[in-house]
Amino acid sequence: MNAEHRPRTAIDHLFFWFMFANGGVITALLMPVHVLVQGILGPLGVVPVVDQHYDTYANVIGNPLVKLYLLVLIGFAFFHFAHRLRYLLADFGVPAAKSLPAQVIFYGGAVVVILVTIWILLTTIPISFG
Amino acid sequence: MPLNWWTRQRHYFLYMLREFTALPMALWLIWLLYEISGLRSGAHGYTPPRSGLFVAFSVVVLLFSLYHSYTFLKLAGVIMRIKVLDRQIPSRVIVFTMFGAWAVASAVIAFVLIWFAR
Amino acid sequence: MADKTITVRAARFDPEHDKEPRLQSYEVPFYDESMVVLDALNHIKNHIDGSLSYRWSCRMGICGSCGMMVNGTPKLTCNAFLRDYWPRPVVVQPLNNFPLIRDLVIDMDDFMHKLKSIKPWIIRKQELPLGAGEHRQTNEQIDDFRQFSECINCMLCYAACPIYGLNEEFLGPAATALARRYNLDSRDEGLKDRLPVVAEAEGIWECSFVGECSVVCPKGVDPAKAIQQTKLDTTMRFVLPYGNRE
Amino acid sequence: MDFESYDVLVVGGGLAGIRAAIAAVEANPNVRVGMVSKVYPMRSHTVSAEGGAAAALGPGDSFETHAFDTIKGSDYLADQDVVEAFVREAPVEIIQMEHWGCPWSRNPDGTIAVRPFGGMSTWRTCFAADKTGFHMLHAVFQTSLKYPQIIRHDEAFVTKLLIEDSRCVGVVALDIKTGRFDAITAKSVILATGGVGRVYAFTTNGNICTGDGMALAYRAGAGLKDMEMVQFHPTGLPFTGILITEAVRGEGGYLLNKDGERFLKRYVPNKMELGPRDIISRAMVTEFEEGRGFEGPHGKYMHLDVRHLGEKVIDRKLPFMRELGREYVGIDIVKEPIPVRPVQHYEMGGVDANISGETEILGLYAAGECANVGLNGGNRLGSNSLPECLVFGAAAGRAAAHYAATAKPATANPVDAMLWDEARRVESDYLEKKGGNERIGPIREEMQHEMDAGAGVFRNKEGLSRLARNLGGLRERFEKVKVDDTSRTFNTEIIAALELDFMLEVASVIVFSGLAREESRGAHARRDFPERDDEHFLKHTVAYHTNTLAPRLEYRDVHITEYQPQARSY
Incomplete structure (x- = not known):
């Protein structure tokens, strides 16, 4: 810390943390029920679940609110994951995880997942209010 | 700092576990995306998720996911400072509200996933 | 009771002779249930080996000098009771994550610079003249920052923080807690001066909320909370259009 | 070896020292202030003060009552002009x-807010819970960080004052981290090194x-004033000696003997638990001697009972207790x-200094517990020492800055020679000494136990004389x-070792000053002279260094303005 050094709020980190925190809340509130219902109860046939049949699933996925919901869930979640995994790597003793290239790779990865999500949501089952 | 620092103490290990939850959850969401994109090949091309391997994977993910929800909502309750009428809301109340919101959100989503399957 | 002893294994390191710290064993009489690890060290220094070096003063948990690793956990040795370890040996080592000077003495100059960098004093746009008396402040307003003002700078939180261990540039728990202590003080108007320091890249954003700092704090300060709250407040100031103080 | 130079050099980083440093800078922003402390400033012993700081702040209080309480508490050994100035500055x-x-x-x-305290006739003790x-x-330390003019030398131990033409021009300091000796010169030097409690066990x-x-x-030739006046605090924890604040009694706690009786009714019936420390400590020892104390593994003790205050008050006002x-x-x-049980707590005596902190040596100032400006006399009232550090720390800081503005800097050559001499002395005495067979720990422990036994709450000629002889023996062993x-x-x-050297020196001053004061006044209670003797001893003892263990003692009149000595009863 020299005399010339002028401290400045790190806006980039602020943004990453904001996305991470929101992603954390969203995944905390929403993930377990998806995994439980779609990953366990549905496949085991304990309860009927929309994704067990093409018709019901397509019907739900066509709803624009569902598309928006999925985009929010996946979008924030992947910023959360990118952030945690980057810090996890640093905790494992890889200081490079704190570098700018690592930031580009991890958060860029999250952005790629978001773009892919948008593409899938737009190209899978046209929007309908039926 | 030795690189195995997190194996030396329970608390550190639990912290690393908490951070690690991101990975299985990410994999599961990627699978979800993959399933959704499967809808594009029409009724004949879509295979509903039913394999035992997938169920086993989901069980593991569910455990991580629950651990994430528990730790994150509890910690979120600790850090939020909300004042109503100039009085600090105790963090117990905030944590309780968070867990309540979790229950409500879970119920709504479960309802949608099951109700529209008829 | 009179013949009871406890084995103390203390870290020894003299930079003039040693390359690596080593442990040296001492047998110390354990004659009173209220004896602490510091009493054992003092017995060694006074009666067995005068060359053992460590810091201590008040022996009542308030001066913050005598922090060391006791069986791997950061503790104030004046507040770590032998009865909790006996009959197993007690291993006493210098605090983790700091440069070692000698035996159980660590170099904490880094913290002294960090402490200064967060401007730990009351900042006012307009100084109140002394003749105007005190600022009015209620006990409830003090409660807002009270716990953060209880920091004794003992460095246990830094020793417990793996993030600081991995990156010494990290501003760290105590300094951030003290910044928050002033930011939450109703008399202070220095938030704008202090925030850029704590919200730098090596400030609060480095913290991934391990939370061990708050566990080891002997004074009930919760630095982990201070750091997360600062993240939240800083973010809100940018996200909300009229980012207010809280 | 290095050669740092300042306008004002403060030795000691506690409340008085830091207050002095800030006062010097605020008196003259061009002053460069050095601060040498053997520990980081926030480790200083001020940190352990618990109960509070007295100041006549409120509308129900007055300077006169604070002054009178202090003078009466001092058993009329306080300099009254000093007390009067002090009570006016304390609220500021x-x-x-x-x-x-x-x-x-x-x-x-x-x-x-204020709370009641021992010997104070009204509520006037400001407090920050029980960690004041x-x-x-x-x-004050964190505030001092904003002044770039204050430059600290943390963990440096001052071994000697540099005296040139009978003027103090700096110090020789041993940098603890590196073992290097430095001369730190200054136009004026302020001593604020605190007390000497460690001469007791x-x-x-x-x-x-x-x-x-x-x-x-x-050792540099200044006088030590009223060193026989050693305060014993009535309420320390047995074994550790950890202080239980007087605020416990201020908030309404009871002192009970083993019969469950509030025994203070026999000693200070009008004040009870809020009596002054010297009298309550004597009352406790008297009760012990008459068989009304509890017996414990660490000696006799009394009960301090706060149960009737309730959990809420205790958690709000006495959480640290x-x-x-x-x-x-x-x-x-x-x-x-x-x-x-009673425990050594405070040294009323100290370096003889006037109201501005000036000592008898030109350019040398003193403040805080290490000084005696004449405020505390024979017995300091609880909660007067924190404001003393502030008021007289600030006064010394201002005076030192003022003096430094016109004083000449030290001349390099003699300083260099003095530095070499001092470094050589310490090295040959300790580092390179051959054939010694004594250890520091046992000598220190013996001194401490001797002091507990011979210069405790009650003293007599026999005990003090034996103590003087034994200190001589310990000096030879040292x-x-x-x-x-x-x-x-x-x-x-x-x-x-350097600290023990200093302590043996100061301990003998305490003992010889006590031997010579053949009366009982304030904290100095002689069994063989149980009465106060205003005719002969309404005077300050001032001790000067000689070539032997025994100092040369002089007596100086107490400044009396309007409060004539009366019988002291509460």
Whole structure:
């Protein structure tokens, strides 16, 4: 810390943390029920679940609110994951995880997942209010 | 700092576990995306998720996911400072509200996933 | 009771002779249930080996000098009771994550610079003249920052923080807690001066909320909370259009 | 070897020292202030002060009553002009501390709250829960960080004052981390090194309270005033000597003997638990001697009972006491009484200084516990020492800055020679000494136990004379001390040796001053002279260094303005 050094709020980190925190809340509130219902109860046939049949699933996925919901869930979640995994790597003793290239790779990865999500949501089952 | 620092103490290990939850959850969401994109090949091309391997994977993910929800909502309750009428809301109340919101959100989503399957 | 002893294994390191710290064993009489690890060290220094070096003063948990690793956990040795370890040996080592000077003495100059960098004093746009008396402040307003003002700078939180261990540039728990202590003080108007320091890249954003700092704090300060709250407040100031103080 | 130079050099980083440094800078922003302390400033023993700081702040209070209480408490040995100036400055300093961020406990309207304290006739003790010293020290230290003119030398031990033409021009300091000797020169030097409680075994004082400043000034030729006046605090925890604050009694706690009786009714019937410390300590020892104390593994003790105050008051006003009880005694003070017994707490005496902190040596100032400006006389009232540090620390800082503005700097050559001499002395005495067979620890412990036994709450000629002889024996043994540690890096054993050297010096001043005062006044209670003797001893003892252990004693009149000595009863 020299005399010339002028401290400045790190806006980039602020943004990453904001996305991470929101992603954390969203995944905390929403993930377990998806995994439980779609990953366990549905496949085991304990309860009927929309994704067990093409018709019901397509019907739900066509709803624009569902598309928006999925985009929010996946979008924030992947910023959360990118952030945690980057810090996890640093905790494992890889200081490079704190570098700018690592930031580009991890958060860029999250952005790629978001773009892919948008593409899938737009190209899978046209929007309908039926 | 030795690189195995997190194996030396329970608390550190639990912290690393908490951070690690991101990975299985990410994999599961990627699978979800993959399933959704499967809808594009029409009724004949879509295979509903039913394999035992997938169920086993989901069980593991569910455990991580629950651990994430528990730790994150509890910690979120600790850090939020909300004042109503100039009085600090105790963090117990905030944590309780968070867990309540979790229950409500879970119920709504479960309802949608099951109700529209008829 | 009179013949009871406890084995103390203390870290020894003299930079003039040693390359690596080593442990040296001492047998110390354990004659009173209220004896602490510091009493054992003092017995060694006074009666067995005068060359053992460590810091201590008040022996009542308030001066913050005598922090060391006791069986791997950061503790104030004046507040770590032998009865909790006996009959197993007690291993006493210098605090983790700091440069070692000698035996159980660590170099904490880094913290002294960090402490200064967060401007730990009351900042006012307009100084109140002394003749105007005190600022009015209620006990409830003090409660807002009270716990953060209880920091004794003992460095246990830094020793417990793996993030600081991995990156010494990290501003760290105590300094951030003290910044928050002033930011939450109703008399202070220095938030704008202090925030850029704590919200730098090596400030609060480095913290991934391990939370061990708050566990080891002997004074009930919760630095982990201070750091997360600062993240939240800083973010809100940018996200909300009229980012207010809280 | 290095050669730092300042306008004002403060030795000691506690409340008085830091206050002095800030005052010097504020008096003249061009002043460069150095601060040498053997510990980081926030470790200083101010941190352990608990109960509060007295100041006549409120509308129900007056300067006159604060002054009278202080003078009566001192058993009329205080200099009354000094007390009168002090009580007027104290409120200003309390407000100043508030502006610097001290979290004073408050009244519902947001003003600074006060609590009752021993020997004070009204509520006037400001407090920050029961960690007042801690909060004041951290507030003032952190505030000092904003002054770029204050440059600190942390963990440097001053071994000698540099005296040139009978003027103090700096110090020789041993940098503990590197083992290097430095000359730090200055146009004026302020000693603020705190007390000397560690000459006793059973003391509330921290390990660092070894009377360094007193010994430094004494050896340089300054007088030590009223050193026989050693305060014993009535309520220390047995075994550890940890202080249980007087605020416990201020808030309404009872002192009970083993019959469950509030025995103070026999000694201070009008004040009870709020009597002054010297009288209550004597009352406790008297009760012990008459068989009305509890017997414990660490000697006799009394009960300090706060159970009737209730958990809410205790947690609000005495949270640290609850913590100390839980951790060091294993009791919850909400449910059980606290075991306590009298414990050495404070040295009223110190380097003879006037109201501005000026000592008899030109350019040398003193403030805080290491000084005696004439405020405390024979017995300091609880909660007067924190404001004393502020008021007289600030006064010394201003005076030193003022003097430095016109003083000439030290000349390099003699300083260099003095530095070499001092470094050589310490090295040959400790580091390179051959054939010694004495250890520091046992000599120090013996001195401490001797002092407890011979210069305690009650004294007599026989005990003090024996003590004087024994201190002589210990001094001879100390000459044959051998240190185990020959490293230069953070050699705490050499520091311990230098401290013991200082303590043996100051301890003998306490003893010889006590022997010569053949009366009982304030904290100096002679069994063989139980009455106060205003005819012969309404005087300050001033001790000067000689070539023997015994100092040369002089007596000086007490300044009396309007409060004529009366019988002291409460």
